[in-house]
Amino acid sequence: MAEEVSNKQVILKHYVTSYLKESDMELKNTTIKLNVPEGSNAMVLKNLFLSCDPYMRNRMKKFEGGYVESFTPGSPITGYGVAKVLESGDLNFQKGDLVLGRTGWEEYSIVTATPTLFKIRDKDVPLSYYTGILGMPGLTAYAGFYEVCSPKKGETVFVSAASGAVGQLVGQFAKMLGCYVVGSAGSKEKVDRLKSTFGFDEAFNYKEEQDLDAALKRHFPDGIDIYFENVGGKMLDAVLLNMKIHGRIAVCGMISQYNLEQTEGVHNLFCLISKRIRMEGFLVFDYYHLYPKYLEMIIPQIKAGKVVYVEDVAEGLESAPSALVGLFSGRNIGKQVVMVSRE
Amino acid sequence: MAEEVSNKQVILKHYVTSYLKESDMELKNTTIKLNVPEGSNAMVLKNLFLSCDPYMRNRMKKFEGGYVESFTPGSPITGYGVAKVLESGDLNFQKGDLVLGRTGWEEYSIVTATPTLFKIRDKDVPLSYYTGILGMPGLTAYAGFYEVCSPKKGETVFVSAASGAVGQLVGQFAKMLGCYVVGSAGSKEKVDRLKSTFGFDEAFNYKEEQDLDAALKRHFPDGIDIYFENVGGKMLDAVLLNMKIHGRIAVCGMISQYNLEQTEGVHNLFCLISKRIRMEGFLVFDYYHLYPKYLEMIIPQIKAGKVVYVEDVAEGLESAPSALVGLFSGRNIGKQVVMVSRE
Numbered sequence: 001m002a003e004e005v006s007n008k009q010v011i012l013k014h015y016v017t018s019y020l021k022e023s024d025m026e027l028k029n030t031t032i033k034l035n036v037p038e039g040s041n042a043m044v045l046k047n048l049f050l051s052c053d054p055y056m057r058n059r060m061k062k063f064e065g066g067y068v069e070s071f072t073p074g075s076p077i078t079g080y081g082v083a084k085v086l087e088s089g090d091l092n093f094q095k096g097d098l099v100l101g102r103t104g105w106e107e108y109s110i111v112t113a114t115p116t117l118f119k120i121r122d123k124d125v126p127l128s129y130y131t132g133i134l135g136m137p138g139l140t141a142y143a144g145f146y147e148v149c150s151p152k153k154g155e156t157v158f159v160s161a162a163s164g165a166v167g168q169l170v171g172q173f174a175k176m177l178g179c180y181v182v183g184s185a186g187s188k189e190k191v192d193r194l195k196s197t198f199g200f201d202e203a204f205n206y207k208e209e210q211d212l213d214a215a216l217k218r219h220f221p222d223g224i225d226i227y228f229e230n231v232g233g234k235m236l237d238a239v240l241l242n243m244k245i246h247g248r249i250a251v252c253g254m255i256s257q258y259n260l261e262q263t264e265g266v267h268n269l270f271c272l273i274s275k276r277i278r279m280e281g282f283l284v285f286d287y288y289h290l291y292p293k294y295l296e297m298i299i300p301q302i303k304a305g306k307v308v309y310v311e312d313v314a315e316g317l318e319s320a321p322s323a324l325v326g327l328f329s330g331r332n333i334g335k336q337v338v339m340v341s342r343e
Numbered sequence: 344m345a346e347e348v349s350n351k352q353v354i355l356k357h358y359v360t361s362y363l364k365e366s367d368m369e370l371k372n373t374t375i376k377l378n379v380p381e382g383s384n385a386m387v388l389k390n391l392f393l394s395c396d397p398y399m400r401n402r403m404k405k406f407e408g409g410y411v412e413s414f415t416p417g418s419p420i421t422g423y424g425v426a427k428v429l430e431s432g433d434l435n436f437q438k439g440d441l442v443l444g445r446t447g448w449e450e451y452s453i454v455t456a457t458p459t460l461f462k463i464r465d466k467d468v469p470l471s472y473y474t475g476i477l478g479m480p481g482l483t484a485y486a487g488f489y490e491v492c493s494p495k496k497g498e499t500v501f502v503s504a505a506s507g508a509v510g511q512l513v514g515q516f517a518k519m520l521g522c523y524v525v526g527s528a529g530s531k532e533k534v535d536r537l538k539s540t541f542g543f544d545e546a547f548n549y550k551e552e553q554d555l556d557a558a559l560k561r562h563f564p565d566g567i568d569i570y571f572e573n574v575g576g577k578m579l580d581a582v583l584l585n586m587k588i589h590g591r592i593a594v595c596g597m598i599s600q601y602n603l604e605q606t607e608g609v610h611n612l613f614c615l616i617s618k619r620i621r622m623e624g625f626l627v628f629d630y631y632h633l634y635p636k637y638l639e640m641i642i643p644q645i646k647a648g649k650v651v652y653v654e655d656v657a658e659g660l661e662s663a664p665s666a667l668v669g670l671f672s673g674r675n676i677g678k679q680v681v682m683v684s685r686e
Binding site (some may be wrong): 014067129232236251252254257262263265266267268269270271272273274275276277278279280281282283286 | 410418430579594595596597600605606607608609610611612613614615616617618620621622623624625626629
C-alpha cells in the first residue's frame with residue numbers, strides 16, 4: 001500500500017466576479033495516497049514551484065472567450081509549475097525527473113495529462129526559472145516580440161507592465177536587437193530596475209502621470225513603432241494616439257481589465273486606420289513548437305549573464321493566495337513564483 | 344483674355360464638432376477665369392462627378408490623426424471627382440482629357456497638383472464609376488479584401504455598411520472567392536439588394552436588431568473568419584465576440600463614430616487575445632500602386648456583368664451638401680455621387 005500523506009491545497013471557493021481577494025480562495029488540509037492507480041499512465045508529482053500568472057484570473061470566472069477552461073469551484077486551482085516525479089505510469093518519465101507543466105496548487109498532484117509535461121534537462125539554472133524566463137512567460141516574450149511585433153533594429157518600442165514576468169524580457173530582447181525601449185511600471189523601485197537592471201533606455205511610473213498621452217509624447221516625440229501590450233484600458237488608448245504609421249501592437253495581456261465586471265471602453269481605435277496599425281492578439285499556446293529553439297537561445301544567454309531575470313518568490317503554499325492577488329495591484333517585483341518545496 | 348464665367352462652390356462654413364448638417368456648408372456664387380496662369384503647369388477643370396465619401400467628415404474637424412488635411416473653413420470642400428480638362432499647363436494632359444483625382448466642390452477648378460490626377464482611358468463604362476468602383480472606393484475594397492484580410496475559399500465573411508460604396512464590392516469579391524458572406528445595412532431595401540443584387544448569402548438590418556451579438560450568432564453559428572469593418576462602435580464590439588480563432592479584421596472605416604464628439608468605447612478587445620485576432624487598419628493611399636492591376640481585373644468583369652455597382656446620383660452641385668450629410672444617416676443606396684455636369 002502506498003503511503004498516505006497530508007496534502008495542503010489552495011481551493012477556489014466560488015467564481016469571482018469583481019476584484020480578486022484572498023478570501024476567494026481557501027487552504028484545505030487533505031490527504032493523498034502517493035501512488036499511481038493500477039493500469040494508469042498518470043504520474044505522482046511533488047510540486048516545487050508554482051507560477052502566478054495574470055491569465056489565471058480569467059479562469060476564476062465563467063469565461064466565454066474559451067481559450068482557457070474555467071477552474072472548478074471547490075477544487076484546487078491549477079497552473080504552470082515545476083515538480084518532481086515521485087512515481088510514473090508514463091514510460092517517458094521516471095521517478096526523480098523534474099518536469100514543467102500544468103499541475104495543481106497543492107503539495108502533491110496526480111497528473112493524468114502527462115503528454116503535456118516537459119522534462120527539465122538543464123538543471124544548471126535556478127529551477128524556479130522554469131516558471132518564468134525558461135517557461136511560459138519566457139516563450140511568451142520571445143514569440144510575442146519576434147513573431148508578432150516584426151521588430152527592426154532602430155525602432156522605438158514601448159512595453160507596459162515592463163518589470164513583470166514577460167515585460168522585463170521583452171525589453172531586454174528589444175535592446176539586444178538595437179531598439180530604443182521605454183517601459184512603464186507602477187512604482188519607483190520598478191522604474192529604477194527597468195533602467196538599472198534590465199537596460200531599458202527610459203522608464204516611467206504610470207501611477208504618477210496625470211496624463212499618459214503626455215508621458216508617452218515625452219518619451220516618444222516621434223512616436224512608437226511597437227507597443228507590447230500587457231495592460232489594456234487607458235494605457236492602450238494613450239498609446240494609440242502615439243503610434244507611428246505602420247506601427248504594430250502585440251496584444252499579450254490586459255491585466256488592468258481582468259478584475260472589472262465591465263471593462264473600460266477604448267476610444268481611439270480610429271487611429272488603427274489613420275496610422276495603418278496592425279494590432280494582433282496572441283497566445284503562447286500557438287508557439288509551443290518554438291520552445292526547444294527558445295531554450296537553446298536563452299540558456300546560454302542566462303549563463304553568460306547577458307539576460308537577467310528578476311523573480312519575486314513567495315515561500316510556502318500558504319502564501320500562494322496572497323501572491324496571486326498581489327499580481328493585480330502590482331505588489332510583486334518581477335516574476336511572481338510560489339516556492340512550495342525546495343526539493 | 345480668358346472667359347470669366349460664374350462658378351458655384353460648396354463652402355465649408357466652419358469646423359464641425361458634432362452631427363454634420365447641411366447648414367455647416369453654404370453655396371456661394373463666384374466667378375472664375377478659365378485660363379491657366381502664365382508659366383504655370385496647372386490645369387483648368389470642369390467638374391463632372393463629385394464623390395461623397397465618409398472620410399470627408401474627418402476633414403471637417405481639426406483632425407489630429409494627420410492622415411488627411413483638414414478643410415479650410417471659408418473655402419470650397421475638396422474631394423475625389425471626375426473632371427474634363429479645359430486647359431492644361433501640364434504636358435501630360437490635353438484639353439478634352441477626362442481625369443480622376445482631387446478636385447474642388449465647385450463647377451470649375453484650377454488644380455495645381457496635376458501629378459496626382461489620373462487620365463481616364465476606358466470611357467466605355469459610366470464615367471461616374473470612376474468615383475466608385477473604378478476609383479478610390481473600388482481600390483479600397485480590392486486592397487482591403489485581398490491584401491489585408493488574407494481571405495481563403497470557404498471562409499465566413501461579415502461586411503458592415505455592406506451596400507455602401509466599398510461594402511457592395513467586398514461582398515462580391517468574397518463571393519467570387521467562394522466565401523460565405525453576410526452583410527449588414529440600415530434599411531429593408533438595402534438588405535434586399537444585398538441578397539438580390541450583390542449576391543450576399545445573407546443580410547440583416549442592424550437597426551431592427553435588439554441584440555447585434557444575437558444577430559451575428561444567428562448568421563454565423565460557427566463564427567466569423569473575416570470582418571470588413573466600416574462602422575465601428577457597437578457593431579465592432581458585437582463582432583469581436585463572434586470572431587473565430589485566428590480571425591482577421593480589416594479596419595476600413597468607422598462611420599458610426601465620425602459625428603460623435605466623444606467616440607463610443609469598445610469593450611471586447613480582450614477577444615483579440617483569446618481568439619488571436621489580427622485587426623489591421625489600412626488606407627487606400629498605401630495601395631495606389633495596385634490601381635492599374637485593379638482596373639485591368641475589374642473593367643472586364645463590369646463589362647461581362649459579373650460585378651455590378653449601384654450608385655445614388657444626386658443631380659446638381661446644389662444637392663451636394665444634402666448628399667454628403669445623407670451618408671451619415673445612410674440615406675443613400677449604393678455609392679453616393681453628385682453629378683455636377685454630364686459633360
